[in-house]
Amino acid sequence: MTKRFSQIGKGTVAYMLCALLLSSCAGNQQESYEAAPVEVDFINIQPADAAVEQRYPGTIEGTVNVDVKAQVSGYLANIYVKEGDYVQQGQTLFKIKDDVYNEQVENSEALLQAAQAAEESARIELQKIKPLVMGKVVTELQLQTAEANYAAAKAQVARAKASLGSSRINAGFTLIKAPVSGYIGRIPNRVGNLITPTDMTPLTSLSEINQVLVYFSLSEADYIAFMQDQKQDAGMNTVELIMANGTVYDEKGRIESASGNVDRTTGSIPLKAVFANPDKILRSGGSGKIVIRKNMKQVLTIPMASVKDIQNKYFVFALADSNKVAMRPIEIAGHTGNRYIVKSGLQTGEKVALNRIDVLAEGMSVKPTGEEKKVAQQ
Numbered sequence: 319m320t321k322r323f324s325q326i327g328k329g330t331v332a333y334m335l336c337a338l339l340l341s342s343c344a345g346n347q348q349e350s351y352e353a354a355p356v357e358v359d360f361i362n363i364q365p366a367d368a369a370v371e372q373r374y375p376g377t378i379e380g381t382v383n384v385d386v387k388a389q390v391s392g393y394l395a396n397i398y399v400k401e402g403d404y405v406q407q408g409q410t411l412f413k414i415k416d417d418v419y420n421e422q423v424e425n426s427e428a429l430l431q432a433a434q435a436a437e438e439s440a441r442i443e444l445q446k447i448k449p450l451v452m453g454k455v456v457t458e459l460q461l462q463t464a465e466a467n468y469a470a471a472k473a474q475v476a477r478a479k480a481s482l483g484s485s486r487i488n489a490g491f492t493l494i495k496a497p498v499s500g501y502i503g504r505i506p507n508r509v510g511n512l513i514t515p516t517d518m519t520p521l522t523s524l525s526e527i528n529q530v531l532v533y534f535s536l537s538e539a540d541y542i543a544f545m546q547d548q549k550q551d552a553g554m555n556t557v558e559l560i561m562a563n564g565t566v567y568d569e570k571g572r573i574e575s576a577s578g579n580v581d582r583t584t585g586s587i588p589l590k591a592v593f594a595n596p597d598k599i600l601r602s603g604g605s606g607k608i609v610i611r612k613n614m615k616q617v618l619t620i621p622m623a624s625v626k627d628i629q630n631k632y633f634v635f636a637l638a639d640s641n642k643v644a645m646r647p648i649e650i651a652g653h654t655g656n657r658y659i660v661k662s663g664l665q666t667g668e669k670v671a672l673n674r675i676d677v678l679a680e681g682m683s684v685k686p687t688g689e690e691k692k693v694a695q696q
Contacts, residue, residue, distance in 0.1 A: 355685040359672040360637050361624065363664055365616040370652035370659060371609060373560070376534035376591070378604040380525035382498050387521060388414060389491040391514040394507055401505050404598075405496045405524070412494040412521055414513055419489035426485040430478035437471035444468045500524040501601070525602035530595045532559060533576055534608045535586040544610070551613050557591050558609040561599075567606070569594045617651070618660040624670050625650075625658055632658075635678045637669040637686060645680045 392414035399411050444464040450456045503523035507513065513521070536544060548554045559567040571591035580587050591608055593600065600606075625648070626633045632650055635643040648663030664670070669686075671678060678684070 355641065355683040356674055356677060357687050358635075358643075358674045358678070358684045360669040360686050361621070361672045363618050363620060363660075363666060363668050363670055365618055365666055368614050368617050368619055368654040368657070368659055370612040370614060370654060372540075372612075372652070373607045373609050374534040374536065376532040376559075376606055376608045378600050378602060378606060379531050379533065380500060380527040380602040381529045381531060382500060382524070382526035383602055384497055384500070384524045385520035386411065386494065386497070386524060387517065388412075388494060388513045388515055390414060390419065390488050391512070392416070392418070392492060394509050394511045394513050395492075397505065397507075397509060399502050399505075399522075401502055401522075403502045405499065405502060407496055407499045409496045410493050411496055411502075414492040414494070416489055416492035419485070419492055422485040423482070423489050426478065426482035430475070430482050433471070433474040433478040437468070437475045440464070440468035440471035494521065496524060498524055498526055500526040501598075527595050527598055527600065527602060530593050530600045530602070532571065532591045532593060532606060532608060533588060534591070535581075535584070535588050537586050538580050541587045541589075547612050554610060554612055558611075559591070559593060559600075560607040560609060562605055566609075567593065567600070569596075571608075573610075612652075614651075614659065618664055618666065619654065619657040620660060620664070620670055621672065622653070622656050622658055624672055624675065626675050634664070635671040635675055636664070637671070637684070640683070641686060642681055642683050643671060643678050645678075 394412060395415040396413040397411075398413070399405060399409075405411065444461075444467075447456055447461050447464045451458060451461045501524065503525065505522045506519055507521060544554065555573050557571045557573055559569075559571060561567050571593040573589055573591050576588040576590040620634065624634055626635075632648050634646050634648055636646045638644040646663055649661040651659040651661035653659060671684075
């Protein structure tokens with residue numbers, strides 16, 4: 319039995335030795351695998367000119383926006399235009415039923431004729447009394463009375479003329495004409511509706527859009543920076559517009575001030591950009607984004623793909639000694655296209671990982687590829 323136990327013990331020891339040997343080999347292979355450097359492309363950071371792009375939402379308005387309202391009351395008799403039509407200044411848009419106002423004109427004309435007849439009668443009476451006074455047939459008091467009657471008659475004529483003019487103006491208001499040239503907006507009323515000057519809703523609106531104004535706002539800090547940068551780069555006054563469909567508008571715009579004060583509620587300053595609108599693509603009430611570009615001389619830029627964003631902080635992997643990478647925090651000054659503009663954290667000539675940043679870590683050994691590999695090995 320002792321002999322048998324000895325044979326079993328020898329087999330167990332042999333098995334354990336084999337297991338230890340295999341485990342050691344596997345550990346060495348695993349260690350060798352983990353130590354293999356990762357192939358990474360690097361980019362050499364060099365200064366270059368760049369343009370920082372900033373976008374601000376804006377609303378579009380015509381250079382002239384007018385609400386068209388009635389100036390007299392009455393039933394809407396005719397509508398001469400359609401929504402979306404372009405009309406010229408002075409063109410007739412609507413007609414209010416004018417029977418009442420025409421009657422007022424005729425009544426005022428009759429009152430004027432009566433006043434003129436009374437004036438003529440008072441004038442004749444005055445001319446008749448004057449020689450009689452000189453011949454002492456009538457008294458001076460009668461002459462004064464005749465003169466006063468004539469003056470009163472003349473005043474009545476003036477009053478009747480004013481009344482006739484007012485009646486004609488009111489009758490003219492029954493034809494509602496375009497105060498400016500522009501595009502017709504919505505027409506909420508229909509023929510037969512009662513129209514009054516106190517209506518809250520206008521008959522329509524008119525917008526002149528040969529040029530349009532795009533209103534947008536800058537924060538107080540952005541406004542100060544913009545005014546300072548504009549002294550160095552006058553081109554910042556020229557802007558682009560991204561339309562609602564995401565395409566860039568063909569015409570360039572220029573910035574003008576919309577207000578000289580900071581809005582205390584929002585802490586922003588409104589500005590406006592003026593755009594030519596020859597094809598009438600832009601319409602009042604629309605929206606878009608104003609694009610302001612700032613040209614920067616000889617700044618460091620890196621591809622966005624090289625930057626790792628961790629809780630709104632930015633990091634890159636720079637090539638260090640012995641082909642190892644160092645995780646470097648950087649500050650971003652803006653972006654141009656698909657590249658970040660570096661404010662701080664990198665120096666000219668440093669090499670930054672272009673790919674594989676998802677597997678890189680501080681101090682990891684890498685195998686630089688391409689031209690940067692040659693540079694690193696020298």
